[in-house]
Amino acid sequence: MVPLCSVKEALALFASELKEQREKEDANEQLTMGPEHELLKRREMEINKLRKDLENANMMLENSETTLRRKHQTVLNEFSSEIESLQKQKGKAEKDKNQLMLEIDNVLGQLDGAMKAKHSAETKLEGLDSQLSRLKCLTDDLQRQMNDLQNLKARLTAENFELVKANQEYEAQFITLSKAKSSLESEVDDLKRALDDASKVGHDCKLC
Structure with missing residues (x-):
């Protein structure tokens, strides 16, 4: 132009x-x-x-x-x-x-808290698993002892009264240990349920 x-x-x-x-x-x-x-x-x-x-x-x-x-x-x-x-x-x-x-920072903070809670729960679970393993070993040992006592009882049924009395004492000890075992297993089950609840809470926090 x-x-x-x-x-x-x-x-x-x-x-x-x-x-x-x-x-x-x-x-x-x-x-x-x-x-x-x-x-x-x-x-x-x-x-x-x-x-x-x-x-x-x-x-x-x-x-x-x-x-x-x-x-x-x-x-x-x-x-x-x-x-x-x-x-x-x-x-x-x-x-x-x-x-x-800001929202991302908030979610990351919640996720970090959930991860810490999960780690703490896993640590507790490892400790409980270790205790349970020891209890199982003890229970197995007690079971073997009971079997030995029952075998001994079968062999010594015809023997004198003192041997029968000793066998009865062993049986009473076994019953006591079995009750302790049941009590410990119940406590372990309660702790496992608590751990499952904590894991569900951590999972819900991840989804937020």
């Missing part, structure tokens, strides 16, 4: 040339009032037409310039509105991002 200032300069130069040409023709008209008079009149009419065309061109140029300025201002206003809207969206996105980061 040709700059408006260049078009104006060209039109001004063209008008100046027309003016000089008219002045020359007026001077010639003073010198020659003969057969060329009609030709000069026609030239004058042509010049007047060109001058009118020049004025129309200037008017169109001014109108075009005004229209372009209005369009330019409209585009600037639209850009300003878009920039303002983008800035608002950016602010909202930053706010949402900060809120999300």
Whole structure:
């Protein structure tokens, strides 16, 4: 697109040339009032037409310039509105991002607490498993002792009263140990249920 200032300069130069040409023709008209008079009149009419065309061109140029300025201002206003809207969206996105980061930190804190609780429960479970293993070994040993006593009882049934009495004492000891075993197994079952509940709580915290 040709700059408006260049078009104006060209039109001004063209008008100046027309003016000089008219002045020359007026001077010639003073010198020659003969057969060329009609030709000069026609030239004058042509010049007047060109001058009118020049004025129309200037008017169109001014109108075009005004229209372009209005369009330019409209585009600037639209850009300003878009920039303002983008800035608002950016602010909202930053706010949402900060809120999300807070929520993530909260969830991570809960997860960390759940993992610590799980680790503590697993440590307790390992200790309980170790105790249970020892109790099972003791129970197996007691069971073997009871079997030995029962075998001894079968062999010594016909023997004297003192041996029978000793066997009865062993049986009483076994009953006492069996009760202790049952009590310990009940405690172990209670601890396992408590551990299962703790594991479920930790799992629920992970899902949050």
